Amino acid sequence: MSNKKITTSKTLEEYEGLFMEHGFFRTHQSNLINLSYVKEYLKGDRGSVLMKNGDVLGVAKNRKQKFVQQST
Numbered sequence: 001m002s003n004k005k006i007t008t009s010k011t012l013e014e015y016e017g018l019f020m021e022h023g024f025f026r027t028h029q030s031n032l033i034n035l036s037y038v039k040e041y042l043k044g045d046r047g048s049v050l051m052k053n054g055d056v057l058g059v060a061k062n063r064k065q066k067f068v069q070q071s072t
Contacts, residue, residue, distance in 0.1 A: 025070055031059045035071055 004050045008015075023035045030063060040050040047059040047067075059067050 001067055025067060027063055027067060029060065031057050033057065038071060041068065041071060 012070045026032045037052045039052045
């Protein structure tokens with residue numbers, strides 16, 4: 001997997017709408033993740049997601065409940 005950065009003229013919100021039905025979830029205002037690459041959900045005040053590549057990404061408080069429902 002590559003850590004290559006991609007520049008685009010679309011907003012993350014536009015991509016969220018396109019990819020939501022294909023197993024993606026927006027965990028935070030700056031993160032849109034592929035749920036099939038989630039290794040583990042780490043509980044906590046806000047919670048975070050451990051990805052299969054070792055990255056740990058935060059989950060926004062207002063998205064936590066929906067994430068837990070969608071990822072189970």
